[in-house]
Amino acid sequence: MSDTITPGTRAATIRDVAALAGVSIGTASKALNGRGKLRPETRERVAAAARQLGFQPNTLARGLLRGRTFTVGLVTSDSFGRFSIPVMLGAEDALGAGQISVFMCDTRDDPIRERHQVQTLLARRVDGILVTGRRTEPRPSIGTDLPVPVVYAMTQSADPNDFSVIPDDIGGGELAVRHLLATGRTRIGHITGPQRFLAARQRADGMAKVLDDAGLQAAGGAAFFGEWSEEWGRQGADILLRTQPDVDAIFCGADQIARGVAETLRERGRRIPDDVAVIGFDNWEAMALGSRPPLTTVDMNLHKVGRVAADHLLAAIGGQPIGGGVEEVECELVLRESTGPISQPLTPDPND
Amino acid sequence: MSDTITPGTRAATIRDVAALAGVSIGTASKALNGRGKLRPETRERVAAAARQLGFQPNTLARGLLRGRTFTVGLVTSDSFGRFSIPVMLGAEDALGAGQISVFMCDTRDDPIRERHQVQTLLARRVDGILVTGRRTEPRPSIGTDLPVPVVYAMTQSADPNDFSVIPDDIGGGELAVRHLLATGRTRIGHITGPQRFLAARQRADGMAKVLDDAGLQAAGGAAFFGEWSEEWGRQGADILLRTQPDVDAIFCGADQIARGVAETLRERGRRIPDDVAVIGFDNWEAMALGSRPPLTTVDMNLHKVGRVAADHLLAAIGGQPIGGGVEEVECELVLRESTGPISQPLTPDPND
């Protein structure tokens, strides 16, 4: 079908096209870019020549001339893992629409490597840089005074002059617990990851806030901090069931934890959601769907985090100045069987 | 510390460096690249100027001149998922060493989009293209006659002139079952994914081969094809236990399936590995480690698949012609508790 591409080795240049069409280089350029005043017939002749040669304008030359490359760098410290991938795809959505290509750089959590990669990106004259990670805590800025705009996504720069987009973990915690309250639960425990994680603390804070407004307290008095693992979920559930046998819901800081919790509940003969409701966090589908029953969970909308970050970057590249600051993206509840059906559409009045 | 970078907006050019050092552009170029004959003092002066201005040579200009950009395109149809990520990281290892940057392109399984992305990559004058996927079955070539070398990784081109690197799924199946035999199992069942997946068929073939050599047969007579899910693992185990109650090992086509199988075995009171050994496939750590007990599994060495593919691509870029064909990368056994300790170092003689 498309054997119109130069069979040989060298890619065709505009010079080749011009020669084949019997016009000058300048004319060829105009014809191809739809600029200037040309006879339609000439335009067509050039187009035909380009088609025949499989001509693709050399973006390097264009970039050199225009001072814009239509590329951005994506620097991640998450090895493109579970968190940065959705962010990246979201970013690609926004950037791809603008014909922008993305250089991927994996820092492997090595600051030296990161520095080097940023330098490389600058040498390649990217129009902007997106920085991603797997943790929301502030991290060192990749540079205070770079010649291109930078936006952080799913990670936060410690420099207040930088702009970051992160999920709203407090809101996520609130969302989860409001849902549990709405289904009539009142003795709610919280089993989550290590306290040194900002995300763990914030989700717990969100929970505390909602419980407080409802005049309630967490089952067990406070959050159970541990690990982001199924094993900890099993252990934590064990402890919680022993100390608070009347618990009727457990909010888990991660789907992995929730799975472990669900397993232990099953083994202890507690029915989910009838006896105890379980809610996870992350919407890691492989985990949430494999669990019995499938987990209701909080989705951080990472795709949107990426899209929003990329939109801001594009705006900045377009000349719109972005100040420093942090934008938070709302979390979203994903309903599955582990919390059962929502009760009557009651007006959520925490004062009654 | 490093506020040597041009504070303003425009990145420094070699012209700026030359001016600051009081030399000509040509001299500056030589000094920076360690070429030609220059007075050491001059060299130093230029270096100092470059440092002061935070000079980064414009790779576009260089690429334009040299006809090489030191970039490659990475085209994936896996949305950078569980399979393509390790491949990609492996490739990055090999490429990063060669100072090569990677453009990422996610086709979202859309041929139109893919075609477009390949065109874009060619316009950007990448030195080569790497194509990745999540399935090993042959897929349409991205182009028969592209001006740059192409290598497929974790996916296979239908065109025999293209070069592909994929995991050795047959060998993986053999590996798994040889291990089970080595631990003294003889009544081995196989629960795996859909038969339409080449990988599922090949793993089953590998199993059949080893059993055959040992004069054995699969428990239940043949593989149980189903889905790549925990749910199917649970169901499959149920069926297998009912029809073949004396089964003493189950080889699963995926860790997810193995997890489901393990759960059902537990619930039916079979101890793992004492009564029944379980072995998975993929070494998906979140799954394999979350399972009780943690799963022995077959690792496809995807990192190596990526590295090997990238090495071939680099060689091709360097001028070494790669013929068409398929290279298979060995799988590797990852021992965990679900198959118990290996028995005596017996000489594996299947004829006794």
Added chain:
DNA sequence: TTGAAAGCGCTAACAT
């Protein structure tokens, strides 16, 4: 040892 100039592929201003 250093400088001047050509040219990589393209676009945009200026001639014709």
Added chain:
DNA sequence: ATGTTAGCGCTTTCAA
């Protein structure tokens, strides 16, 4: 309506 030319930032002859 078309052609000519300068120049983006760099490397590489070739002169000085």
